Amino acid sequence: MNSIYFDHAATTPLDERVLEAMMPYLTESYGNANSAHQLGRTSKVAIEDARENIAKMLGAEPSEIIFTSGGTESDNAIIKGVVAGTGKKEIITSPIEHHAVLHPAESLEPHGITVTYLQPNEEGIITAQQVEEAISEETAIVSLMHVNNEVGAINPIKEIADVCREKNVIFHSDTVQSIGKIPINVKEIGLHALSVSAHKIYGPKGIGVLYVKNGTPWEPWLQGGSQERKRRGGTSNVPGIVGLAKAMELAIEEMDTNTKHFQNLRESAIEKLEEQFGDRFYVNGPRSNAAPHILNIAFLSPDGRGLDGEMLLLNLDIEGICVSNGSACTSGAMEPSHVLSGIGLSQNRANSSIRISFGKHNTIQEIETLSEKLENILDRMLAIAG
Numbered sequence: 001m002n003s004i005y006f007d008h009a010a011t012t013p014l015d016e017r018v019l020e021a022m023m024p025y026l027t028e029s030y031g032n033a034n035s036a037h038q039l040g041r042t043s044k045v046a047i048e049d050a051r052e053n054i055a056k057m058l059g060a061e062p063s064e065i066i067f068t069s070g071g072t073e074s075d076n077a078i079i080k081g082v083v084a085g086t087g088k089k090e091i092i093t094s095p096i097e098h099h100a101v102l103h104p105a106e107s108l109e110p111h112g113i114t115v116t117y118l119q120p121n122e123e124g125i126i127t128a129q130q131v132e133e134a135i136s137e138e139t140a141i142v143s144l145m146h147v148n149n150e151v152g153a154i155n156p157i158k159e160i161a162d163v164c165r166e167k168n169v170i171f172h173s174d175t176v177q178s179i180g181k182i183p184i185n186v187k188e189i190g191l192h193a194l195s196v197s198a199h200k201i202y203g204p205k206g207i208g209v210l211y212v213k214n215g216t217p218w219e220p221w222l223q224g225g226s227q228e229r230k231r232r233g234g235t236s237n238v239p240g241i242v243g244l245a246k247a248m249e250l251a252i253e254e255m256d257t258n259t260k261h262f263q264n265l266r267e268s269a270i271e272k273l274e275e276q277f278g279d280r281f282y283v284n285g286p287r288s289n290a291a292p293h294i295l296n297i298a299f300l301s302p303d304g305r306g307l308d309g310e311m312l313l314l315n316l317d318i319e320g321i322c323v324s325n326g327s328a329c330t331s332g333a334m335e336p337s338h339v340l341s342g343i344g345l346s347q348n349r350a351n352s353s354i355r356i357s358f359g360k361h362n363t364i365q366e367i368e369t370l371s372e373k374l375e376n377i378l379d380r381m382l383a384i385a386g
Helices: 016-026 038-058 071-086 099-107 128-134 157-166 238-253 255-280 309-318 338-342 364-385
Strands: 065-068 090-093 114-117 139-143 170-174 193-197 208-212 281-284 294-299 327-330 333-336 353-357
Touching: 016 238, 038 065, 038 238, 065 071, 071 099, 071 139, 071 170, 071 193, 071 208, 090 099, 128 157, 157 170, 238 255, 255 281, 255 294, 255 364, 309 353, 309 364, 333 338
Parallel strands: 090 114, 090 139, 139 170, 170 193
Antiparallel strands: 065 208, 193 208, 281 294, 294 353, 327 333
């Protein structure tokens, strides 16, 4: 049975064109980019070409592009690095950020750092006014994601960047879910830093970018080598870097086409599921003005009881449909997703949720199949629940 894959916000398959670009650096051009011989120089040229291309796509300078192992490392590096580099004692973020932002921030609290959490609205959005009111003399960094990875909410990062610039505070945005879906130019937006991950845009796993505007006070987090101008030690992942650059190129070139496709899938899914399940069906987060590839939904019983989202996910998996759960299982106890709780959903509804995230190869027919399978699964679950 061929699976229907609706989990593209978690990861995407490697585009064949990306693999083709990577292959020479996995086989014959395998030199360490720090080696002085010809094979090393070939790798070094490939890295710098990729750096230049990525910088151009982001509106940055090549010297501002730092290659990392992915979004998590990029988030850790900028948050911890700016706190160390500025000597200030406050981080401003929100409770619905990715854990790659929340956990580094929390880890600094025992060292005297205060973490201020801005409360999002029911759609998952933080306003520039909230940021302006929260900034203090001790604010080292504001870190707010561009697109929320669970509900697809889009933060007004241009307006937030304007406030941070006026207040002379560093603004970082995790753009892992927006690169290739929403146009991003760091100069036009006014960002000091952003994070990118290749495997969200049909690139390889284990490679990402941290953009840091020249002149930003921060200290490198990962040390032990002279790579990346001594800003990130470790042997360069040449095939990964080449693959990332190619994946970004394709994602940006095909953005308009893919965005229209995602929007069509999202709107069709909402329309179909609403028609089929009526007031038992809910959209979590924004219904419109959302990232087109993410749809977070919940199903309740006719009397308002929640249905087990974990069980729903497993039943869909048995039917060959891959989705993500809106809740996490920790130590055997169901806990609501921190994002869904953070936007004010009840535990009942949060635990009844799943995330569907679309890719460029998904079809309307797959939406139809999802709808059909859901009807049988939900009827079964309701019967068991009594």
